[in-house]
Amino acid sequence: MSRFSGSTDVPVLTADEMRAWDSSTIRRTGIPERVLMETAARAAASVVDRLYPHGRVAVAVGSGNNGGDALVLARTLAAWGRDVIAVQAGSRMPDEALLHGWRIPVVPAEGAAEAFGGAATIVDGLLGTGATGAPREAYALVIRAMNDSARPVVALDGPSGVDLTTGAAPGEAVRAAVTVTFGAPKRGLLLFPGRGLAGRIVAVEVGFAPREGDAARLITPAWAHQLLPAVPPDAHKGRMGRVVIVAGRAGMAGACVLAGTGALRAGAGMAVLVTPEANRVIVQSALPEALYTDRDTADAMEVQRGAAAVVAGPAMGTDDDSLAFLDAIARGSDVPLLLDADALTLLARDPGLRERMDRPLLLTPHPGEAGRLLSSSIKEITADPFAAAAALAERFRCAVLLKGTPSLVAETGRGTRVNVAGHAGLATGGNGDVLGGVIGALLARGMEPADAAAAGLYFSGRAAELAGRGRGLLPTDVADVLPDALLKVPVPGSSLNLPGILLDLPAAV
Template structure:
């Protein structure tokens, strides 16, 4: 599959409900399936659990029911289990109560856990394994003081134990991936049927640990009938590339035109050109103010240049030479190193008014678009915007922290204004387009956190647009390849230190490595 579903807590709850009501699958069976899948993952990670001390924390909802079922299986396998339930036995009803009853029936040790008795009850405990089933994906808002107390006890014990979370670490927001103010710090998390949004958000990994996704038997028809709002890319995204033909020439491989560069910022269009060439474009030209083109070229003969005007500044009118270049190009990239002068803003407006091929608006172009919402709204559905959080904040008139706290919503907010495709860059980049599910990148690599990395990405995007890939698919493909290159460089530069041009140079090798690792069909 090119993409996997990434449901919100409300969407996964809807799947559960539909499986039960529309297909007659009993909730007890879904919970049993979840517990068995969790058990298999836990055994893979820890080996034999015979005689190991296991504390299982059981909350009040269905997550607690999962915990009770896991405790029963562990007891059956010879573990020394203590099931710590946070409500009195008689207060457990429905499915969670059913599985709690089964656990007690086979002799699983259990004890009531409250904030008042937690210190005394856990004082002498030295568990090998902790299973967290306190709170599920439905948790919202700030944790109560009672829940904070219990989570603090788990984290304290977890410093010398293996902590295993069921579905989501308790306290973590299932949509945002944030802890308010604390969450269970797990070594591993098994989540059921599909990864939830919050589990893959930036910063969530410190709570989630290694993430495992396991199916519990929700019918595929349910997922088709109730599609989710968000998706996450798989390596099958690489299949969106246009195939390499046996007979090709530079014109048929995509002609990319980059319009950018200003005094002190000539490296940006150079890096964009490198990104375009290393991702497979056949013909790449950089159009810059005339007195800067040699700086843009930077001794690299493969970069073609086009002089604009006669000075270091952007002219008042678009010259005929550039109009012809635009007409002869398959895609354009506008903005890398363009500068923030009034001349640059005027020149950008005139460029946008022209008949042009699919265009990537990056860097300084985004600065000027944020100044003129009418200009932003005039862009085409074939165009791509590539803001980082700071640029997104200006475009949406928000603070950076407001953008970052809900990156998915932020990307959708801009996509609702602009007809094309939005890429909110950063760890776990988000790709949004009106009327389509938001797509999330699986990559969060520090190798990409270097000035010029975004310029390389703009070149990759320009290549795919030039080769005829539609904007949304080009965005997904480009972001995935960019992430692959960053991940590839982490092996060579484990403590960072890579240069942005090395991201471009790593592209073909990283993509080849990924393709070679894909199973053959």
Template sequence: MVCGKGNNGGDGMVIARHLHNRGAYVEVFLLSEVDALSADARTQHEILRRMDVEVRVIRDTEGVEDLRTYLEEVHLCVDAIIGTGLSSPLSGIVREVVEVINLSMAPVYAVDIPTGIDATTGRIMGEAIRAESTGTFGLLKLGHVLLPGSIHCGETEIHDIGIPQRAVFDAQIKTEALDEQVVKSMLSVRPPAFHKGDAGRVHIVGGSPGMTGAPCLAGSAALRMGAGLITVVTPESLRPIVEAKQMEVMTHGIPDEGKGYFTPAMIPALMEVISKADVIVVGPGLGMTDTMPAFVKELISRIKVPFLLDADALNALSGEADTLQRATSPCILTPHPGEMARLTKETIESIEAARIDSARHLAEEERVTVILKGARTVVATPKGDIFINTTGNPYMASGGMGDALTGMIAALASQGLSPNDAACAGVFLHGLSADLLVRDHPMTPVTATDVIGNIPGALQQLLGEPPPEE
């Protein structure tokens, strides 16, 4: 046990006591003089002293070297140096000890959170323990979920310490990790008489020369995710190309005078088509022209059903996020950090440095649901609630992934999920599909088509066998 002077160190000494009582050989290394321990930690130290459990104080480099030697023979190292109270980068003896632990071959169990991880941001404060597993209490902290902190935690287990559920509810916590239990509660089993009309109609407005694949991917994803009827609405000159790529997905061409792009003049004809939809997607492969901003802004004000804005529909609003206030129906945005930066007139660096705050501010200010994509995708609701996705992996870094995600979310919304639930379930299942692929084929890049094809596998993993009919 490597213990600090605070209550985290006290927890480590409690672990030492219980392991000693169960017959394990334990030794405690203390990074503090006894007089400097917190009251609780001092109490636990006194208990160990009376039990004749050896406690060594690391005061200098010689003490650090003693720890290095000892770590060569142990079966487990418990990190109980600093928990959630870390407020400044590690330095001095503490940092040396962390480096020695990381260089050892001993597996590490972290108490509450690995030493060196900022519990509120997941950032590394100079140096941080790399643990195989972490045990925390009551609820997860942001540092357990956000990168790079989540990597340093290894497998994280939450221990019940008797916090009443009512107290958790009354605390009105506005940030939640998306896991299987949360997402499963958002989905339901279809009744026997369910038909394609019940599954909803999704219309996808997109496509331009060289980018007809984007709306097709979104359509395929919507189909696999269970939407009943999907129509890709594209400029008429591109319709034959789109139609050739699709089987179960319908197409509709809007007269475009052979230009291959949507223009404001096409909106009356477009509205007549998409008025039949339950959910509308605008953006995949839309392309950017001089008139595209006017086209997108006009659509936002005229759509009467829930809709998603993705890709070039977001780029068309660069620097004009307040345009979203024209919407009279629920709106979901799916920006990656670059699109988010353009939309909000911020830098990518500032967006990435404060992903939760950036997503929440835009969602509350413009009254939309925001999905800020990336490692640990953030979903922010108009009321300021935050959901952090826990699925997904770096092997998803390829073109078309955003189109697949958009189609999945649209399909979930078309089947009756609220915009917020559709966003949460969509990002979770999107990442889960890719995680299952990488599990079966380690270190192998996956494509959007792979992810779409494995949606049934992700659903099976999440839902398991359906319950028997009553």
């Protein structure tokens, strides 16, 4: 389960943004680079010593500052009484003065396999934010030896060989058990394949100045809970938000039921399900708490009047009738509108729909739907989801939740929000429908579309964590524990029980 500090603000940075933050901290505060390195390496040494307290530690050292971190860590562990050996991968070692006179045995890259074989734990200090392209030969050799050693590897800042901006691994790449990343999680650690190679991700505070600007940020529990409107003790159903859900063509009642369940489990005062007569018996039996309206009567347009938010699209159909109906719904009110699934396919077919409506809008595409909306391929979307989410937000002048691992929320002029709550148990048809309903409920309580989307991702992800990790988790199981996820802010902290941990994310398995 992901664990956070109590911070509402944890940035997610590209390698360039990280370097800019380094240098602006050094420039503005006068703190020497060596002090930042010392703090970073000592924090990483604490993590290594806490998780792997016994046996020899072999430290792989590159020639840049990532290697500098590795030398400081090696010296620190040696001073703490640990048995340490270094493997030199670069043509030169970082400044030996970093060792403060401690004598650490150093072997060349060719001796890596033997050195790792004789160690209990390996530390990867080969490449960090300054790396470009695939690791070159001596580095590649050391990485192969690391991966072949069957020893746990703790990566410093990122697993060497992973592009810390894109998550790509163009050549050999370290498979880490744990990554200790400095100052803020790097974007490439949260994107696959980087996310898979990073193992458990521990982000530690190392003394950077407060960040300015609109970089991407994690959706933290503290942030999501602080957005959540309180339930007043004198609440009544009219004040808790009425969500209209347009979903499920004939024979596809499930999508409608799941979205309605999501809305009610997230605290909507009322859910109105707009779906064809053929689905009536099913939706009213499955979800008697919701109201039903026949999509093919004039009532379907009337129900928008009392609505605080509208969710349209899950399995609603993509034929001409559905397009005409969606068009009427979109123009029929000015309350926030969420478009998902089939409604996104219809929007891709008729982008003019956007110009004909005048209301806060949120799109929640998965990469396939995003590809249709941007006329590009799924491959292009997943290669740079941050760019795709931003392009959609710009193109449709609205908030966008791009589903994926991780799911992102973008809106022009605001920093992208990155979701790390949840797990692969959510990869079951129907979870998107529940999510749409959850966000609908949050919109109906007055949250801005981008905030509702981000909070909806967090609470659904958190519910999946509470529901457990086993296979076969149903969307309704996730929905059932939503009230618990909404009620309790998780206690901050990590099982590492060390100060300064910003984020402790389990390995993606």
